[in-house]
Amino acid sequence: AQTVTQSQPEMSVQEAETVTLSCTYDTSESNYYLFWYKQPPSRQMILVIRQEAYKQQNATENRFSVNFQKAAKSFSLKISDSQLGDTAMYFCAFMKRAGTSYGKLTFGQGTILTVHP
Amino acid sequence: DVKVTQSSRYLVKRTGEKVFLECVQDMDHENMFWYRQDPGLGLRLIYFSYDVKMKEKGDIPEGYSVSREKKERFSLILESASTNQTSMYLCASSLDNRPGTPYNHNSPLHFGNGTRLTVT
Numbered sequence: 001a002q003t004v005t006q007s008q009p010e011m012s013v014q015e016a017e018t019v020t021l022s023c024t025y026d027t028s029e030s031n032y033y034l035f036w037y038k039q040p041p042s043r044q045m046i047l048v049i050r051q052e053a054y055k056q057q058n059a060t061e062n063r064f065s066v067n068f069q070k071a072a073k074s075f076s077l078k079i080s081d082s083q084l085g086d087t088a089m090y091f092c093a094f095m096k097r098a099g100t101s102y103g104k105l106t107f108g109q110g111t112i113l114t115v116h117p
Numbered sequence: 118d119v120k121v122t123q124s125s126r127y128l129v130k131r132t133g134e135k136v137f138l139e140c141v142q143d144m145d146h147e148n149m150f151w152y153r154q155d156p157g158l159g160l161r162l163i164y165f166s167y168d169v170k171m172k173e174k175g176d177i178p179e180g181y182s183v184s185r186e187k188k189e190r191f192s193l194i195l196e197s198a199s200t201n202q203t204s205m206y207l208c209a210s211s212l213d214n215r216p217g218t219p220y221n222h223n224s225p226l227h228f229g230n231g232t233r234l235t236v237t
Contacts, residue, residue: 045209101227102165102173105226106162
């Protein structure tokens with residue numbers, strides 16, 4: 001079984017600054033995906049970024065980037081130039097790549113990020 | 118755009134009632150999921166379904182059952198609601214990602230907006 005741990009229940013950052021959210025995971029799988037989802041107050045879960053474990057290059061989506069350390073089983077999210085609209089709950093998630101995963105995701109506990117003006 | 122619709126945004130029920138939470142998706146997705154979201158615990162998988170009439174238990178199935186009679190609809194049933202089932206319930210769907218299927222198996226989940234259930 002997989003586990004995902006987010007050790008920061010809450011984080012805050014000033015607008016325009018950079019913040020990093022931490023995530024560690026435990027698995028015996030070698031092929032998998034990692035994701036960061038955002039849940040704003042509207043409750044709609046939004047995919048922020050994904051990383052394939054077999055790719056060494058860290059994924060980047062505009063102001064969002066990850067630091068994927070496979071050996072350390074660490075997957076942090078960096079948000080640059082933070083904006084007020086980034087205020088949300090952020091979830092780290094794991095998915096096995098093949099076999100009978102059926103697209104099941106295992107989620108971490110979540111980190112509430114507040115961006116202050 | 119994929120749309121996953123949950124029938125109620127807020128629901129208040131009494132202990133012992135039978136509760137149905139409905140979820141409909143409009144993109145012909147094979148997989149559907151029910152998650153429960155609680156503070157400090159994140160999202161935990163209750164049940165999922167990979168085909169009509171097919172279902173499998175997730176991590177916390179106790180006290181719940183599900184029904185998938187049609188591909189687009191996945192219902193979560195609380196046979197006898199209890200106060201410890203007060204929570205946010207999220208439905209999600211995704212395309213088939215099993216080996217041999219044509220779709221790239223890194224399809225993310227598409228979520229509904231959640232049902233906040235209070236059992237009193």
